[in-house]
Amino acid sequence: MTTRKEWPLWEVFIRSRDGLHHKHAGSLHAPDAELAIQNARDLYTRRSEGVSIWVVPSARITASEPADKDSLFDPAASKVYRHPTFYTIPEEVTNI
Amino acid sequence: MAEVEKPELVTAVDEAALEATFQARVDAETRVEPRDWMPEKYRKFMVRQISQHAHSEYVGMLPEGNWITRAPTLRRKAALLAKIQDEAGHAAYLYSAAETLGTSRDQMLEDLHSGKAKYSSIFNYPTLTWADIGTIGWLVDGAAIVNQVALCRTSYGPYARAMVRICKEESFHQRQGFEIITTLAHGAPEQKAMAQDALNRWWWPALMMFGPHDADSPNSEIAFKWKVKRQSNDDLRQRFVDMTIPQADYLGLTVPDPDLKWNGETGHYDFGPIDWDEFWRVVKGDGLCNRDRLDARRSAHEDGAWVREAALAHAEKKRAAKSAA
Numbered sequence: 001m002t003t004r005k006e007w008p009l010w011e012v013f014i015r016s017r018d019g020l021h022h023k024h025a026g027s028l029h030a031p032d033a034e035l036a037i038q039n040a041r042d043l044y045t046r047r048s049e050g051v052s053i054w055v056v057p058s059a060r061i062t063a064s065e066p067a068d069k070d071s072l073f074d075p076a077a078s079k080v081y082r083h084p085t086f087y088t089i090p091e092e093v094t095n096i
Numbered sequence: 097m098a099e100v101e102k103p104e105l106v107t108a109v110d111e112a113a114l115e116a117t118f119q120a121r122v123d124a125e126t127r128v129e130p131r132d133w134m135p136e137k138y139r140k141f142m143v144r145q146i147s148q149h150a151h152s153e154y155v156g157m158l159p160e161g162n163w164i165t166r167a168p169t170l171r172r173k174a175a176l177l178a179k180i181q182d183e184a185g186h187a188a189y190l191y192s193a194a195e196t197l198g199t200s201r202d203q204m205l206e207d208l209h210s211g212k213a214k215y216s217s218i219f220n221y222p223t224l225t226w227a228d229i230g231t232i233g234w235l236v237d238g239a240a241i242v243n244q245v246a247l248c249r250t251s252y253g254p255y256a257r258a259m260v261r262i263c264k265e266e267s268f269h270q271r272q273g274f275e276i277i278t279t280l281a282h283g284a285p286e287q288k289a290m291a292q293d294a295l296n297r298w299w300w301p302a303l304m305m306f307g308p309h310d311a312d313s314p315n316s317e318i319a320f321k322w323k324v325k326r327q328s329n330d331d332l333r334q335r336f337v338d339m340t341i342p343q344a345d346y347l348g349l350t351v352p353d354p355d356l357k358w359n360g361e362t363g364h365y366d367f368g369p370i371d372w373d374e375f376w377r378v379v380k381g382d383g384l385c386n387r388d389r390l391d392a393r394r395s396a397h398e399d400g401a402w403v404r405e406a407a408l409a410h411a412e413k414k415r416a417a418k419s420a421a
């Protein structure tokens with residue numbers, strides 16, 4: 001068997017309805033962006049699951065390191081004053 | 097995501113500590129994601145299971161493809177085409193999930209084509225009549241649903257997410273099959289006989305889809321520990337039998353098992369012994385269609401090679417033209 005080059009991998013994001021964010025649906029192989037969108041249509045919207053598609057070359061995504069989870073996300077855990085429930089409002093005050 | 101970092105060199109002590117952390121996260125029902133540290137054994141186990149599952153969806157198109165051009169009505173043909181297209185999609189979701197573990201799609205296909213990788217042995221049985229198409233939807237997709245619902249909470253995130261998507265799509269597969277069988281079973285005597293004949297041939301292979309008894313399933317223990325699997329082969333098989341027998345009763349068809357009877361004490365159907373010799377024979381390559389299936393897959397892959405190469409060359413040419421402009 002000759003060694004062949006694989007089609008590059010793309011990440012697919014679908015907007016399921018206007019008004020909603022694009023959401024990661026999965027990945028697929030395609031030779032270029034145009035065919036990636038065609039393939040994404042066939043693969044991820046066979047039952048009208050979308051009204052818009054984004055495709056991004058998987059190799060172009062930079063992800064945070066799982067090992068950095070604590071240093072990245074722990075600081076937010078102690079900042080309860082960022083939530084409305086932290087504050088005391090007198091009972092008789094309404095609409096706030 | 098595709099990117100999988102090369103695991104760094106770790107000492108045995110680090111390794112044990114990492115493994116303990118990994119197990120603790122699994123025990124706490126935290127899903128394992130592609131870039132998380134995982135034991136090499138877990139990675140290998142998942143690649144094997146997910147790629148086998150993908151191969152099954154992929155090869156599973158062949159027995160049904162045999163009847164597309166001979167579907168009795170346009171309605172049946174449209175449904176069958178849509179179902180087979182779904183199975184291609186299922187294979188694609190699963191190959192992608194396996195790729196997140198660092199194995200390439202080409203490698204997986206090569207392992208399938210060389211016979212190194214396995215797929216569900218159910219697809220090595222022939223589809224002799226139109227009733228087989230109905231029976232496959234009813235029993236084979238029915239059994240697959242029972243297996244796959246159980247896998248929606250499996251520990252590896254991308255696999256679990258693929259399962260959720262697949263389960264949403266499977267229900268139509270089973271229902272279109274049941275509709276075919278209902279039409280035949282309630283039709284002319286010849287049609288009913290055809291439905292019964294198909295049930296006779298598919299019943300036992302469908303029960304084998306759940307795999308060997310738990311006692312004979314060497315991978316079960318580790319699969320439970322890693323929460324890859326949460327229910328035993330025998331429990332899932334029993335659930336399938338309990339669900340299916342009332343459906344067969346409705347159809348007026350009889351499953352080919354003289355030992356089958358309702359057990360009021362356990363609240364389940366008892367059923368006869370499974371012919372595991374046949375199961376292993378088919379797994380090892382000696383089913384009726386093993387060779388046909390692999391030949392069909394290999395030639396589809398080889399005959400399509402020029403299309404894949406041309407598409408890449410075309411994309412390259414467009415890119416070059418764009419950067420020159």
Ligand SMILES: [Fe+2]
Binds near residue numbers: 153182186266
């Ligand atoms: Fe499927």
Ligand SMILES: [Fe+2]
Binds near residue numbers: 183237240266269
């Ligand atoms: Fe299916």
